[in-house]
Structure formats: C-alpha cells, structure tokens
Amino acid sequence: MPFKKFEEKIFKGIMYISFSLLALSLFSIIVVVFVKGLGSLSFKMLFSVPKGGYYLGKEGGILNAILGSIAIGTIATALSFLYAFCIVFYINVYRFSKSKFSRIVRFFLDILWGIPSIVYGAFGFGIMLLFKIPASLLAGALTLSFVILPIMARTMDETLRMIPFEMKQAAYSLGATRFEISYKVIIKQAFPGLLTAVLLAFGRGIGDAASIIMTASYTDSIPTSLLRPVATLPLCVFFQLSTPFKEVQERGYAAAFVLTMLMLLVSLLARLSFRSFSKYVVK
Amino acid sequence: MGAKEPIKIQNLSVSYGNQKVLKEINLEIPEKGITVILGPSGCGKSTLLKCFNRIIELEENVKVDGKLFVDGEDILHPKTDLIVLRKKMGLLLQKPQVLPMSIYENVAFGAKIHKKMKKSEIDALVERELKKVNLWDEVKDRLKSPADKLSIGQQQRLCLARGLAVEPEIILGDEPTSALDPLSAEVIEKQFLKLKENYTIILVTHMLRQAKRLADYVAFIYLGELVEFNSAPQFFENPKDERTKKYLSGLIAG
Numbered sequence: 001m002p003f004k005k006f007e008e009k010i011f012k013g014i015m016y017i018s019f020s021l022l023a024l025s026l027f028s029i030i031v032v033v034f035v036k037g038l039g040s041l042s043f044k045m046l047f048s049v050p051k052g053g054y055y056l057g058k059e060g061g062i063l064n065a066i067l068g069s070i071a072i073g074t075i076a077t078a079l080s081f082l083y084a085f086c087i088v089f090y091i092n093v094y095r096f097s098k099s100k101f102s103r104i105v106r107f108f109l110d111i112l113w114g115i116p117s118i119v120y121g122a123f124g125f126g127i128m129l130l131f132k133i134p135a136s137l138l139a140g141a142l143t144l145s146f147v148i149l150p151i152m153a154r155t156m157d158e159t160l161r162m163i164p165f166e167m168k169q170a171a172y173s174l175g176a177t178r179f180e181i182s183y184k185v186i187i188k189q190a191f192p193g194l195l196t197a198v199l200l201a202f203g204r205g206i207g208d209a210a211s212i213i214m215t216a217s218y219t220d221s222i223p224t225s226l227l228r229p230v231a232t233l234p235l236c237v238f239f240q241l242s243t244p245f246k247e248v249q250e251r252g253y254a255a256a257f258v259l260t261m262l263m264l265l266v267s268l269l270a271r272l273s274f275r276s277f278s279k280y281v282v283k
Numbered sequence: 284m285g286a287k288e289p290i291k292i293q294n295l296s297v298s299y300g301n302q303k304v305l306k307e308i309n310l311e312i313p314e315k316g317i318t319v320i321l322g323p324s325g326c327g328k329s330t331l332l333k334c335f336n337r338i339i340e341l342e343e344n345v346k347v348d349g350k351l352f353v354d355g356e357d358i359l360h361p362k363t364d365l366i367v368l369r370k371k372m373g374l375l376l377q378k379p380q381v382l383p384m385s386i387y388e389n390v391a392f393g394a395k396i397h398k399k400m401k402k403s404e405i406d407a408l409v410e411r412e413l414k415k416v417n418l419w420d421e422v423k424d425r426l427k428s429p430a431d432k433l434s435i436g437q438q439q440r441l442c443l444a445r446g447l448a449v450e451p452e453i454i455l456g457d458e459p460t461s462a463l464d465p466l467s468a469e470v471i472e473k474q475f476l477k478l479k480e481n482y483t484i485i486l487v488t489h490m491l492r493q494a495k496r497l498a499d500y501v502a503f504i505y506l507g508e509l510v511e512f513n514s515a516p517q518f519f520e521n522p523k524d525e526r527t528k529k530y531l532s533g534l535i536a537g
Contacts, residue, residue, distance in 0.1 A: 169338050170442070172369065173446075174369065174392060174449055175449060176393070279429055281429075282382070
C-alpha cells in the first residue's frame with residue numbers, strides 16, 4: 001500500500017477511535033447515573049422538599065435543590081452576561097480587536113478561567129466575612145458569576161472576532177455609529193455564538209459546587225429570598241453520596257441524573273431555537 | 284446630487300506602522316464622471332480610496348497625513364463629523380458584503396439610520412433603489428428572505444442599492460467587479476456608466492481593460508506614488524511618464 005494511503009487510514013482510524021470514546025463516555029455517564037439512581041427516581045422526588053430525616057432515608061424530594069440550582073444559575077448567568085457583554089463589545093468594537101489593550105484583557109480573562117472555582121469560593125467567603133454578609137442566594141450567585149464570567153466572555157469574544165472585517169467596513173461606510181453597528185449588525189451576525197456562550201456558562205454554573213459551598217450554603221426549603229441560603233443540585237448530590245446509607249446514595253445518583261437532564265434539556269431547547277435566530281447570519 | 288466641487292487631495296501620505304504606503308499624493312478629482320485609480324496590486328490604491336470616507340481608521344496603526352477637501356472642507360480634520368462624511372459616500376467593496384438581515388432591511392439599513400421614515404416611505408425607497416440597480420424584478424417576491432441567499436452578483440448590486448439609498452454624492456468602488464462573474468460584472472459596469480451622470484464615481488481597479496471601458500479620468504498609482512493623472516483619452520493615447528507607458532504596454536505586471 002502506498003504510504004500516503006496508509007497515512008490516511010491511520011488518521012481516519014484515530015478519528016473513529018476518538019469519536020467512539022467521546023460517544024461512549026457521554027452514554028456511559030448517563031447510563032450509570034440513570035441505573036444507579038433509577039430506584040429513587042419518581043415524580044414525588046422532583047416535586048417535594050426534604051422532610052425530617054431525609055438524609056437518613058426518610059420521606060422527601062429534591063425540589064429545593066432543583067429550584068435553587070435554576071435560581072442561582074440564572075442569576076449568576078444574567079449578572080455575568082451583563083459584564084461579559086460590555087467587555088467583549090468594548091474590546092472588539094470600541095477598541096481594535098488586536099490592540100494591546102484587548103490582548104491584555106484576553107490574557108486576564110484566560111488567567112481567571114484557569115483559577116479553580118474553590119478559590120473563587122474562598123475569595124467570595126472572605127469578602128462576605130469582611131462585610132458581614134450571610135451565606136445566601138445572592139452571595140452564591142455573585143461568586144458563581146465570577147467563576148463563569150471568563151468562560152462566557154472568552155467564548156463571546158471568539159465569536160465577535162470571527163465577524164468579517166468587511167462587514168464592519170460596510171456598516172461604517174453607511175454612516176452607522178459604533179453603537180448602531182453593535183446592536184443592528186454585530187449582535188445579529190454573532191447571535192448563535194453569543195447564545196452558545198451563555199449556555200456554556202450556565203451549564204458550568206449549575207454544575208459548580210466548590211464556589212457555592214461556602215457562599216450559598218444549603219437549605220431544605222425552596223428559595224424565596226435573595227438573602228437566605230439556597231440548596232443546589234451539585235451539593236445535593238455530594239451530601240447524599242457521602243452518607244453511609246445505600247438508599248440515600250441512590251437518591252444522590254438520582255439527583256445527579258436530574259442535573260444532567262436539566263443541562264441536556266437547556267442545550268436542546270437552545271439548539272432548537274438556533275435556526276430561527278440564525279436565519280439572517282451571513283456565512 | 285454629485286459633489287459640488289472637485290475633490291482636492293494635498294500632500295496625502297499614509298503609513299502602516301513604519302511602512303509608507305502612499306507618498307505625498309496631490310490630486311484633483313473632477314465632480315461627476317468616473318475617475319479610475321489604476322495601478323498594479325499592492326500599490327496603495329485601495330488605501331487611497333479608504334481615505335475618502337476615513338474607514339481607513341478602522342485599521343490599526345494607520346497614520347494619515349495631508350489634506351483632503353470634499354465640498355471645500357478638509358475631511359481629514361479631527362473635528363470632521365464622520366457620520367455626515369460617510370453619508371456622502373457610498374462604498375462598494377471587492378467582495379460584496381451583505382449585512383445579516385433581509386434583502387429589504389439591507390437596502391433600508393443606512394437610510395433608516397439617517398432619517399426617521401414611515402413604513403410606506405421605506406417601501407418606496409427600497410423599490411426605487413432596487414430598480415436603479417436592476418435587481419427589483421429578481422427579488423421583489425422575496426424581499427424578506429436573507430440577503431445572504433442571493434448570488435454574489437446580485438449581492439454586489441444589493442450593496443450598490445444599499446449605498447445609493449443613503450443618497451450619497453460620491454460612489455467609491457474598490458475593485459467592485461473583481462469577485463464577480465463576467466455577466467454580473469458587466470451589469471455593475473453598466474450601472475456605473477448610468478450613475479456617472481449624477482454622481483462622482485471613484486473606482487479602483489487593476490484591470491486595464493475595465494479602466495478603458497469606464498474611465499473619464501485616470502490616476503495611475505505606482506509604488507505609493509501618483510505617477511500621472513489625466514483625462515482618459517489623453518492618458519491612454521498619449522501617456523507622459525515612462526512608468527505609465529511601461530504599465531500600459533504590459534511591462535509592469537498588474
């Protein structure tokens with residue numbers, strides 16, 4: 001066999017293997033979590049809060065954690081969106097994308113991205129002690145928003161950088177201002193990418209445990225106030241898996257399954273809405 | 284319509300970082316008619332064109348020196364209102380660049396920015412401008428569909444219509460036909476010949492034959508210098524500079 005063909009075959013082979021590993025890991029995670037949690041999965045579990053002795057195996061559900069995760073994830077995503085949006089539009093529209101300033105901002109974001117979320121948690125906790133803020137939904141969401149900010153900002157940034165320079169030239173030469181170009185042209189062109197960034201950050205947010213363990217604490221009741229502690233699914237999984245009781249551990253897996261499905265649902269809904277949003281995108 | 288007086292360029296120099304792209308250009312572009320800026324690739328002609336509406340400033344590390352008078356005003360002055368300036372000029376890029384919106388919205392985009400308009404006025408404007416560029420019949424049934432779906436030749440005509448909709452005095456073309464198939468290119472060229480009655484058209488090209496077909500005046504730029512400027516018949520029949528003669532006889536590659 002000629003070498004070139006051989007080479008081709010090898011690389012194709014490697015690609016198939018990596019794809020299989022990828023598919024396998026996704027499916028095995030979902031299957032394992034599902035099978036291990038199956039015994040505890042019920043509608044009752046989804047729609048009730050823990051009763052007394054829940055963590056010892058008595059009655060109750062994880063509604064507190066489901067609602068808490070959605071609340072903390074949504075608030076954190078919204079907060080960091082406001083921030084990330086301003087940053088990336090500033091460094092890409094108001095400054096030259098490749099300017100020194102923009103590169104420094106990107107560098108900072110990359111460093112922030114690399115900081116472990118437990119460090120953000122410790123940082124948030126330190127600030128809370130300083131200002132005597134109790135562990136709460138607000139404190140947790142604020143801390144979490146810092147964790148997901150670099151992810152969202154850098155993903156948005158990559159999208160904005162892909163916008164053809166000629167498109168900006170064309171819009172400017174019609175006499176549009178930077179602001180008009182931002183919200184009438186760039187947002188439309190970048191919309192799918194911006195949405196992906198938000199989802200990615202949201203997914204990372206509701207999955208994170210380390211940054212909120214000290215800042216948001218945990219509670220058995222559903223979230224009603226920004227200033228009260230809030231339950232979250234990752235911590236719900238953690239607490240239940242770390243008990244010595246089999247049936248409680250099973251509930252932990254069930255909660256993990258719910259968390260995974262929640263993420264899948266959000267991504268799927270977003271993908272479905274993509275088509276209508278990207279109708280006018282210039283390829 | 285059309286510039287009220289000639290565009291005057293005085294001692295215009297442009298550099299990217301340390302590299303001087305245009306050197307001390309002095310030129311007077313007559314109002315109305317087509318002025319072709321001719322020269323081989325990379326000689327600085329696009330750079331010159333982008334000075335007229337100052338979108339050259341969108342690029343980094345650009346330094347522009349000198350004076351450029353449009354309607355008697357030095358537009359390189361820092362206090363120039365760029366919005367007003369850019370409204371005066373329509374720009375066609377080498378590769379047609381439609382905006383991420385419908386055909387209808389593309390045409391209306393610039394006009395809507397500058398003036399508050401009623402729906403019926405916008406409808407009329409879109410129809411009028413699309414008719415000017417012979418695109419109306421091809422798209423009148425799908426004005427709401429994405430502009431990106433049009434063929435590249437149609438896209439360039441759409442870009443022309445979009446530019447005309449802001450009622451410019453001057454049309455700038457940066458090799459606007461070089462990405463198009465011959466038929467679409469011919470359509471665009473015909474538009475230019477029609478439009479030159481009312482507009483000042485400045486057209487950058489490296490295609491000698493296109494220059495011969497369209498030009499009323501020719502400015503020949505070579506290695507960042509203005510070599511020769513003359514009316515088209517004079518320029519082609521009776522070139523004065525050695526470099527022009529060489530270029531016209533094909534000794535300088537385009």
